[in-house]
Amino acid sequence: MNNHRALKAKRLTHKTVLLLFIMSLAAAWSNAQSRPIRGQELPWPPAKGTTSFVLTPAPGTEPSTLKQLVDTSSLIIDGLVESLSVRQIPQAQRLETDVKFRVLRVLKGPAAAATLVVTQRGGILGGYTEQPTQYALMKVGERYILFASDDKRPGIPPVTGNLRVLITGEWAGNMRVAADNTVHLSSGAASDLRRQYEGISVDQLLSAIATSLKPQ
Amino acid sequence: MRPAAQKHNQRMSQSKRRRSQSSDWRSKIRSLAVKQSILLLVSVCLMLPGPVSAACSRSYVLGSTPYYLWTEQEWTYSGSHSAGTGISNAAAGWNSVQSRITLSGHTFYDDVHISDDDSIAPLEGITSWITQDQANCANTLDACGTCLDSSILQQVRIRLNWGGTNGITATASTLGWTTDQTVEEIMSHELGHAYRLDNASGTNCTDRSIMSVTDPASCTPNFFVPQSCDADNFTSAYSGWTQEDYGSCGQCGANSCF
Numbered sequence: 001m002n003n004h005r006a007l008k009a010k011r012l013t014h015k016t017v018l019l020l021f022i023m024s025l026a027a028a029w030s031n032a033q034s035r036p037i038r039g040q041e042l043p044w045p046p047a048k049g050t051t052s053f054v055l056t057p058a059p060g061t062e063p064s065t066l067k068q069l070v071d072t073s074s075l076i077i078d079g080l081v082e083s084l085s086v087r088q089i090p091q092a093q094r095l096e097t098d099v100k101f102r103v104l105r106v107l108k109g110p111a112a113a114a115t116l117v118v119t120q121r122g123g124i125l126g127g128y129t130e131q132p133t134q135y136a137l138m139k140v141g142e143r144y145i146l147f148a149s150d151d152k153r154p155g156i157p158p159v160t161g162n163l164r165v166l167i168t169g170e171w172a173g174n175m176r177v178a179a180d181n182t183v184h185l186s187s188g189a190a191s192d193l194r195r196q197y198e199g200i201s202v203d204q205l206l207s208a209i210a211t212s213l214k215p216q
Numbered sequence: 217m218r219p220a221a222q223k224h225n226q227r228m229s230q231s232k233r234r235r236s237q238s239s240d241w242r243s244k245i246r247s248l249a250v251k252q253s254i255l256l257l258v259s260v261c262l263m264l265p266g267p268v269s270a271a272c273s274r275s276y277v278l279g280s281t282p283y284y285l286w287t288e289q290e291w292t293y294s295g296s297h298s299a300g301t302g303i304s305n306a307a308a309g310w311n312s313v314q315s316r317i318t319l320s321g322h323t324f325y326d327d328v329h330i331s332d333d334d335s336i337a338p339l340e341g342i343t344s345w346i347t348q349d350q351a352n353c354a355n356t357l358d359a360c361g362t363c364l365d366s367s368i369l370q371q372v373r374i375r376l377n378w379g380g381t382n383g384i385t386a387t388a389s390t391l392g393w394t395t396d397q398t399v400e401e402i403m404s405h406e407l408g409h410a411y412r413l414d415n416a417s418g419t420n421c422t423d424r425s426i427m428s429v430t431d432p433a434s435c436t437p438n439f440f441v442p443q444s445c446d447a448d449n450f451t452s453a454y455s456g457w458t459q460e461d462y463g464s465c466g467q468c469g470a471n472s473c474f
Binding site for chain 1 (some may be wrong): 278280281282286292322324325326327329331333334335336337338339340341342343344345346347348349350351352353354358364366370371373375380382386387391402405406409414415417418429430432433434462466467468
């Protein structure tokens with residue numbers, strides 16, 4: 001009788017050990033994935049790490065001259081970055097940053113604009129960064145000469161009391177003014193634009209914009 | 217002169233003649249061997265699928281982006297449009313110009329995830345690189361000893377604008393291409409980004425590239441798949457990197473991962 005009980009207990013122990021072994025193997029397998037499996041979506045946004053991305057414009061939509069930038073922008077301003085607000089777009093699993101600008105002067109467009117919100121794709125959310133390769137994410141306190149147009153994308157949330165705009169040519173129309181008053185273009189800007197305007201003084205750029213704004 | 221000395225001189229001159237003849241033959245054989253070696257070398261060089269770099273003047277490698285670690289990658293499309301033909305053709309196009317990292321349709325993995333996203337308008341597409349530093353095996357060694365960090369890809373996500381401004385529908389209509397051709401062209405371009413290639417600037421129909429936004433529609437004939445310049449830039453992008461066979465050494469082992 002005792003022998004029978006002992007045998008039963010032994011068998012139960014063996015079964016439990018085997019079950020635990022299989023479970024630990026399965027857990028290790030699911031945890032050890034370094035390659036994504038279809039149907040098992042990666043968590044988004046992740047708590048940490050960096051995702052970089054590159055944008056593809058449609059043919060013929062990338063401004064390659066200052067004249068094109070000026071002509072295709074409904075608003076050109078000289079402004080300071082006042083605040084940043086990161087928005088999650090869960091269905092597309094990406095971040096956008098709403099950058100609020102204090103307008104120092106309007107070079108083209110409605111003169112009454114005191115503040116406006118421009119959207120940049122990408123952003124920083126806690127320990128996670130979505131980093132564009134063709135331009136830098138704007139930072140509070142930076143000064144830009146900004147070429148923009150109304151953001152008419154469907155489903156984009158309105159910003160109370162502010163004009164919502166998109167940068168012309170996605171990265172071509174944000175020219176950063178450094179502390180020494182030199183102008184710096186995005187790395188992805190057309191080579192002709194970069195050749196002509198990278199490193200010039202802000203006064204030279206403003207004068208070139210004024211010339212482009214004059215009717216031919 | 218004494219007869220013995222005469223005989224000696226004759227023998228000497230015969231021997232000299234023989235030596236000179238033999239030396240002539242040796243030099244002839246040597247020169248023939250050299251010629252043959254040169255000929256062989258030239259033919260071998262001509263037969264080799266050498267780098268296209270000599271012909272390609274454009275360079276568009278993204279230096280700071282992560283690498284594919286494994287030799288085979290699978291794509292999946294989760295959108296609602298009929299995109300399979302265009303994506304398959306684009307993947308086949310890349311497979312035909314390089315054999316280092318092959319792309320195939322989904323069987324199990326989701327290495328290249330393609331989806332619809334009209335909210336990216338007025339852009340045509342976005343390609344994102346998700347790195348191993350976000351994965352479960354972050355910063356551990358794989359079974360081949362490679363550190364799964366931010367320099368190694370975990371997944372590439374490609375978003376396509378179909379119905380928004382400048383989307384696939386609009387582009388096909390503007391350029392007079394079929395939807396399959398438009399998807400093939402855009403996906404060839406986006407897969408090039410997945411392979412660490414940047415946008416090639418300007419239009420250049422001599423060294424044409426699928427990574428140029430304008431070449432495919434501007435050059436005659438229009439083209440939809442990677443070109444020799446793209447193969448050359450791919451080679452540059454992966455120069456000095458070794459890919460691993462996932463089946464034999466890609467997976468994290470219990471000892472290396474935990």
